[in-house]
Amino acid sequence: MTQCEMCGRNEAELSALIEDVELKVCQHCSKFGQILKKPTFAEAPKKRVVIDGPEIIVVENYAKLIKEKREDLGLMQEDFAKMLNEKLSTFQSIESGHLKPDIKFAEKMKKMFGLILTKEIKKADIKIEKSKTAGFTLGDFIKKN
Ligand SMILES: [Zn+2]
Structure with a gap:
């Protein structure tokens, strides 16, 4: 509901x-x-999400990328966490690969350090399957309005 x-x-x-x-x-x-x-x-809210287009997700090797970036900059985990305004324990979990960062965290990394941790996933295949079962396509919806 x-x-x-x-x-x-x-x-x-x-x-x-x-x-x-x-x-x-x-x-x-x-x-x-x-x-x-x-x-x-x-x-049918699920169908609408699919039509919305590619999904942004956090890459699998985020931990390695973050660690490399931090070492490149010669920063301690403490410094890095402070700069990102994250708890040290949270940052340590992310950098060790135990906690997957959310999109917000990834955007902070991009803004502050130019480190890109996200990628787009195209969902075209799912779109075809869904519109078949739903009985109407996005085109039909536009025509009706
Ligand atoms: Zn109301």
Whole structure:
């Protein structure tokens, strides 16, 4: 069940454009904006994620890349953690490969040290499979509107 992003109380049944932001809202809150989608479309949220395009994930060898970068810069783990505003224990877990960093962490590494820890995964194959079972394609959706 999806919560209404405006009032947080009711179940979200609709997507509406409110002040240029697309929100999932309940029937009541949809009055404040322009309704974008009918409830039938909201029944298949997984399909929408696929259509959204490539997914960004953290690379497998993140630990090695981080360690190399840190040693390149001649920094201690303590310094590095402090610069990233992370707990030393968290940073140690990540650098030793025990904890996979999230996208936010990866973006911080990119911004501060120019180290890229993410890659894009194309999901074209999944898209075909999903639209077959769903009974309509993105093209159909555009035509209807
Ligand atoms: Zn609401």
